[in-house]
Amino acid sequence: EMPEEYMGDIMGDVTSRRGRVDGMxxxxxxxxxxxxxxxxxxxxxxxxxxxxxxxxGTYTMYFDHYAEVPKSIAEDIIKKNK
Structure with missing residues (x-):
């Protein structure tokens, strides 16, 4: 939850974190x-x-579901753990 004038910055931040906006x-x-x-x-x-x-701004976070990691990110994870 945040004042409306910050929406652009927050939406950009969520997107940069591989986020998907489900609604406002x-x-x-x-x-x-x-x-x-x-x-x-x-x-x-x-x-x-x-x-x-x-x-x-404030936020609440909770677990929703598991999802497959994109291939490029999975490859990075595998390389780091070898």
């Missing part, structure tokens, strides 16, 4: 963004959200 909804003077983002991409998100919203 107004809540008072704020906007709520529902998105699916891989857990591995969420490290450091709290700091990024605070920075992008001048401390006015």
């Amino acid at each position: 909804e107004p809540r008072g003077n704020a906007q709520v963004v529902n998105a699916y983002v891989p857990l591995s991409e969420m490290f450091g998100y709290a700091t990024s959200l605070r920075s992008n919203t001048q401390g006015r």
Whole structure:
């Protein structure tokens, strides 16, 4: 949840983390963004959200589902673990 004026920055951040926006909804003077983002991409998100919203954004995270890792990322993971 964040003030509407920060939507562009937040949407860009979610997308850069391989996220997929599932919907947005107004809540008072704020906007709520529902998105699916891989857990591995969420490290450091709290700091990024605070920075992008001048401390006015909040988020809630919970497990939703497992998904196959894109091939290029899977190859990187395999190389790092050999």
